[in-house]
Amino acid sequence: MGCAADLARTIPMIVATIDHGLRPASAEEAAGVAGLAARLGLTHRILAWTGPKPAARLQEAARAARYRLLAGLARETDADLVLTGHTLDDQAETVLMRLCAGSGPAGLAGMAPSRVLDGLTPDGPTLGRPFLGVPKARLVATCGARGWPFVRDPSNADPRFGRARLRRLMPRLAEEGLTPERLARLAGRLRRDEAALAQAAASALGDLRRPQPGGEGPLTLDGPGLAALPDALALRVVGLAVASLRGEADQGGPRAYPPRLEQLERIVLGELLPALRGGKPCRRTVAGLLLAAGGGRLALSPAPPRRPPATDPA
Template structure:
């Protein structure tokens, strides 16, 4: 097939023992592990599939290879079929995932990465798989470090890609971060497997490709770059552990997805730790997939230490109270979406919400939708008989609470225990989602309980 080729001589291949040593720090796995593996057909991901299949088979487990066809190249469908054939030969399962609406302009590679991860996360959930292996290797890590250095990233960026990351019931695992690409090619040659060369990897329109060309010109040995990333990663781990400990003692979490920080204790934090606390809290409360940029956080922290009455940041409002900063979701940015009886949805990345099938009895099933409570008229709402409405949610946080509407009228605000007559508690079930903020950092992996994870803020 055109585009599939072997390469020239390379370093020693990885054997089963070497790969098992790379997987050991990523434990635990089930006794008979089910592992998903992202496989494009390139040398690095195909080598990962080969090694992971042998690793899983030795443990009576199995691997599912996931290939995303972005629809950007005519060869992609044939390459996906070739990966499926390789997977079958290795005793692994395979699925091809289609990206239906690729953008026609803009940063296509970044959009493709986001779409790829979303599609694979969904496939893992459908398969009941808890672990997704990604084939990022040492060369990728060096490129990432240099890209982030060029953009003025802080500690999180300079620490590079983490070996593991948790989020939405799935672990993203990168066992090859200390392995160079040539060793992966050698592994494939040793196994008699060819791979696909994606022409976009040489397209200088892409920023990462341009950085890749610059790496040899730095005259710094790859081992030095790798050591720098590992040093930054250790520093990040220490900072996240300190951050988690401080949040466990001082961060107050309130019903309705808001939080408060004691002003004096927050201002006493060293500047780097204060930045991290602010980053975690606003990302979780704001339901954003990524935290604010470092420069934005630094400006916001500088303003907070001037003690203004309030400010907005990353979908949140920070409101000054006598001794606290109250952090609430900004209602103006909250999405509205339809929810039919019997359906379950993730709303605002913070809550999983299910509307009971019985809610459709005598109602138009197309007339229900979820949105922020905002300034809606609540005069017709009341708590169930013999109960009181919930006053625990601070007033400033109520506008961003999930409210169910029917024919434009608010019929239920479960966080406030308020319902229209005829809509009883229980027909609308709300649960907090896994925390996006905790998933994006290492502090839940440092041996401590993730504070935001316990609170259940955020969802990917």
């Protein structure tokens, strides 16, 4: 916020504090931020996360609520940019968390320096992370030198949360050479490679699409063309095809969960591609979609409803 005050002379700016209501001191801390904003001559808003809180995956739900509230404020005030204070240390912890969760290149690319905030429209407000390459210790030292108070969130050291447990391991990992800087550098490299793979997959998907009679029906891909691609690219093409059909289905019905990478790898690499390459039929269901390989094609369509389990007569 202190750094933002230097820009506020030329750029209209609003400071927002999210009060998640998870700790007794949260309201007082938010008020303290409001006071500092006033001292720096900045407009400030407190946004409260109200309603029941989940018992499981609390930090994930809090993060989703935080970005939802920020996106709402940005739309309300016609702001086109939302800045957060994520640091290089946060990036390193994110990469470690996703590594533990079994993420692929997209997940290990970490947090993007900028992205569309709400993900609903391509012209929505942009989320920017200007300090993503700056160590947290440097920001803390800057606050001390400039006399800006800051609060240490106790949940950052709460062993109930995976991020806090990994944070405690970071000094030990750094002793072996796995420093936050190297983890952040890994994220940058994977983000670069991921962007190239995504572009190649989008181009391949467009080339492999085949028309349907009457212009309607399932999405169909050329089987030999798909089977000739490297596995990494073929996997991404099928993932994009699944995502495109799921996006259309979400608009007219219940939202389905996206397939996990392990599931997609098992079905695409372990079953569909071998079937296409061997000229054998194969039908599998992924994220509410039926993927049918056969006749030189891979067809994707909504999966038929499951039959209810049979019951024995009384």
